Each structure stands twice: as C-alpha cells, then as structure tokens.
Amino acid sequence: MGKIIAICTSDVRGVQKQPRDTAWLDQDWGIRGDAHAGHWHRQVSLLSAEEIAAFNEKGAGVQPGAFGENLVVEGIGLRRLPVGTLLGCGDAVLEITQIGKECHSHCAIYHKMGDCIMPREGVFARVITGGQIAVGGEIHVLPRTAPFPFQAVVITLSDRCAAGEREDKSGPAVAKRLTEAGYVVVEQLLLADEREPLERTLIRLCDQRQLDLILTTGGTGFAPRDITPEATRAVAERDAPGIAEAIRAASLRITPRAMLSRAASVIRGKTLIINLPGSPKACMESMDVFLDQLPHALALLRGTPQDCGR
Structure with a gap:
C-alpha cells in the first residue's frame, strides 16, 4: 500500500509541472488538462518519493513536478513493478506500460547535477478506469483476474x-x-x-x-x-x-x-x-x-x- 503525496500537471510539455490537490483521471486519456494526456501509452507518469528524496540528498533540491512527473508516490517501489501491473487509485485504475524513458535532450536538472533520475526511475501508465484522485489518497497494486494478452x-x-x-x-x-x-x-x-x-x-x-x-x-x-x-x-x-x-x-x-x-x-x-x-x-x-x-x-x-x- 502506498500514498499519493503529490499530483502535478502542466498545460504544455517540456516544462516543470505544478502541484495541485486533486485531479481527474480520464479513461484512455490521462489527467484531465495535462499536456501529456492523449491516446498513447504514456498517459500518466509516476516517480517514487523515496527516489526523489535520495536524489535531493545529493544537493539537487528539486520539488514535485520538477522531472515532469504527474504523480509522486510514497511506499511503493514503482521501478521494481513489471509492465502490465495494475495500480488502484481510489476508483481509478492505471496499467503500467513502460519503465524508464529515453532522454533525447538533457534537462536543467541534468545540467546542474550531471544526472537525472527520470530516464531510469520514471514509470509510465495508461488509464484503464477513470476517477478522481487526491493528494493523500491511497495507491496499491491490484491483482489481475487473468493474464494480459501478449x-x-x-x-x-x-x-x-x-x-x-x-x-x-x-x-x-x-x-x-x-x-x-x-x-x-x-x-x-x-x-x-x-x-x-x-x-x-x-x-x-x-x-x-x-x-x-x-x-x-x-x-x-x-x-x-x-x-x-x-x-x-x-x-x-x-x-x-x-x-x-x-x-x-x-x-x-x-x-x-x-x-x-x-x-x-x-x-x-x-x-x-x-x-x-x-x-x-x-x-x-x-x-x-x-x-x-x-x-x-x-x-x-x-x-x-x-x-x-x-
């Protein structure tokens, strides 16, 4: 069992996302109003709060949303979950579709620190079932009733x-x-x-x-x-x-x-x-x-x- 400690969105891509208290997850789209929402496999991005804290111990000083992530989650080792894992967030359900991402151009965090955790620690998901989410809400791994197709x-x-x-x-x-x-x-x-x-x-x-x-x-x-x-x-x-x-x-x-x-x-x-x-x-x-x-x-x-x- 984990907890959502930050929800972050932005109107355009390529910028730091701003925190908000609540958001709507729309089925097969993403967070309503977020620039990364759409009919593709990376509708919602997630980062582990523990990974951000460890990075900040090196002097990064980053806040939630700095990596362009939508959800900061505490208490779940997201990076260790396999693709296909289902995550329950209130009434909403996410399916993990990708682990890590290719970094095409280094961000400001990389230029400052010589490193960025998003390419290796970022987790991406699509929205299977929509619903409202809120900071402080629980997030947990759901069992699959049947194997997902090849x-x-x-x-x-x-x-x-x-x-x-x-x-x-x-x-x-x-x-x-x-x-x-x-x-x-x-x-x-x-x-x-x-x-x-x-x-x-x-x-x-x-x-x-x-x-x-x-x-x-x-x-x-x-x-x-x-x-x-x-x-x-x-x-x-x-x-x-x-x-x-x-x-x-x-x-x-x-x-x-x-x-x-x-x-x-x-x-x-x-x-x-x-x-x-x-x-x-x-x-x-x-x-x-x-x-x-x-x-x-x-x-x-x-x-x-x-x-x-x-």
Missing part, C-alpha cells in the same frame, strides 16, 4: 519505404496476422536500414516497454545496407537460433534463395525478437512456421509454468 511490435526496415518512395506492405500484413492471432500490436514502426537507430529502438522496446514479441521485416539479405541481423544480435542477451533455422528450412522447400537469408532470432530480457524477410508473401510463409509455437515460448519467457514434457 504484446508485440512490428518494425519494417526499408530505406525506400522510410523515404516515402514505396508503400510498406509487409509491416501491416505482419501486424494484421498477429492481431488475428490474438496479439496486441502496440506499435508499428518504419525505419531506414540504419544499424544504430534499430539497436536503440530494440533496446527501448525490450527494456522499457518489456514487450513479449518483436517481429522485424526486411534487411536480412546480402545487400550492403541489410543490417537487421547485426543489430538484432548486438542487443541480444540469449540466442534462440531454432526459430530462424526452422524458417530457413521451410523456406528452402519453396525457393533455393532462402539459403541467402541471414535472419536471426534472439532473446533480450523477456522479449523474443525474430527477423522476417522483406516481402509480404515471405513474411506470411515464415509466420506459418512458428506462429503456433509462440504462445508456449512467450509464456516461458514471462515465467509462466508450462508443461514441456509433451
């Missing part, structure tokens, strides 16, 4: 598609197939064939959003700018070669050019990353190989007990 991201790697010279057909086809199979596709991304941006994106999705599955399409061949396997392996913590090998073996029965695929399949944290080919047809053929086996694999990554003796 969450996935689809990333298309293509210079021409990213430049608007060609329509991306593979990414939407992969996302549609996943949705039909019961997955929640939380992001669809289109990137140029650049290794560093892909690595940063994979790390963000695995570490901060803690997704179950990432499927990439494109960039797995012999062309000089086909860098998807290299970027994928660079962020990997464990190898999962059997999936990529099974795709190649099945694809070889369709075309001998399948031997030219350099696609990888790896694990980072609790996220499975699988490289798919660039064409929509080849993507569907590849998904035919492994889609039925994914629920078992992803459940194991989540730590859900499974019967592996069959």
Whole structure:
C-alpha cells in the first residue's frame, strides 16, 4: 500500500509541472488538462518519493513536478513493478506500460547535477478506469483476474519505404496476422536500414516497454545496407537460433534463395525478437512456421509454468 503525496500537471510539455490537490483521471486519456494526456501509452507518469528524496540528498533540491512527473508516490517501489501491473487509485485504475524513458535532450536538472533520475526511475501508465484522485489518497497494486494478452511490435526496415518512395506492405500484413492471432500490436514502426537507430529502438522496446514479441521485416539479405541481423544480435542477451533455422528450412522447400537469408532470432530480457524477410508473401510463409509455437515460448519467457514434457 502506498500514498499519493503529490499530483502535478502542466498545460504544455517540456516544462516543470505544478502541484495541485486533486485531479481527474480520464479513461484512455490521462489527467484531465495535462499536456501529456492523449491516446498513447504514456498517459500518466509516476516517480517514487523515496527516489526523489535520495536524489535531493545529493544537493539537487528539486520539488514535485520538477522531472515532469504527474504523480509522486510514497511506499511503493514503482521501478521494481513489471509492465502490465495494475495500480488502484481510489476508483481509478492505471496499467503500467513502460519503465524508464529515453532522454533525447538533457534537462536543467541534468545540467546542474550531471544526472537525472527520470530516464531510469520514471514509470509510465495508461488509464484503464477513470476517477478522481487526491493528494493523500491511497495507491496499491491490484491483482489481475487473468493474464494480459501478449504484446508485440512490428518494425519494417526499408530505406525506400522510410523515404516515402514505396508503400510498406509487409509491416501491416505482419501486424494484421498477429492481431488475428490474438496479439496486441502496440506499435508499428518504419525505419531506414540504419544499424544504430534499430539497436536503440530494440533496446527501448525490450527494456522499457518489456514487450513479449518483436517481429522485424526486411534487411536480412546480402545487400550492403541489410543490417537487421547485426543489430538484432548486438542487443541480444540469449540466442534462440531454432526459430530462424526452422524458417530457413521451410523456406528452402519453396525457393533455393532462402539459403541467402541471414535472419536471426534472439532473446533480450523477456522479449523474443525474430527477423522476417522483406516481402509480404515471405513474411506470411515464415509466420506459418512458428506462429503456433509462440504462445508456449512467450509464456516461458514471462515465467509462466508450462508443461514441456509433451
């Protein structure tokens, strides 16, 4: 059980938020009147009061709202809660969607202290059930009545598609197939064939959003700018070669050019990353190989007990 010790909002982004005594959480939107509210996954930001106090002991002298956080919470180790955790705040319910954030430009606090806790300690949530919240109100972790569905991201790697010279057909086809199979596709991304941006994106999705599955399409061949396997392996913590090998073996029965695929399949944290080919047809053929086996694999990554003796 924890307590809300500060509620902070602002009319615009990128500024310190100001404290208020009460606020309304609107379903699938955020805090009414706050600049960060909207139909996205970071509707409400939270920080632990204990982390702010520890930072202030170093001479930071920051007040609630200084990091752009909406809620300062005492008594709950927010950073240790996994994505998908439900938090009850009075009648309102929040679902944690992201842990930490990428810092694109250093804030005034960083320039003063040489550090900022928001990128690593900030917790982000979306509003499942709306309601009023107030300073001094209780906040607590709620049990889930059922496991939340597997969450996935689809990333298309293509210079021409990213430049608007060609329509991306593979990414939407992969996302549609996943949705039909019961997955929640939380992001669809289109990137140029650049290794560093892909690595940063994979790390963000695995570490901060803690997704179950990432499927990439494109960039797995012999062309000089086909860098998807290299970027994928660079962020990997464990190898999962059997999936990529099974795709190649099945694809070889369709075309001998399948031997030219350099696609990888790896694990980072609790996220499975699988490289798919660039064409929509080849993507569907590849998904035919492994889609039925994914629920078992992803459940194991989540730590859900499974019967592996069959």
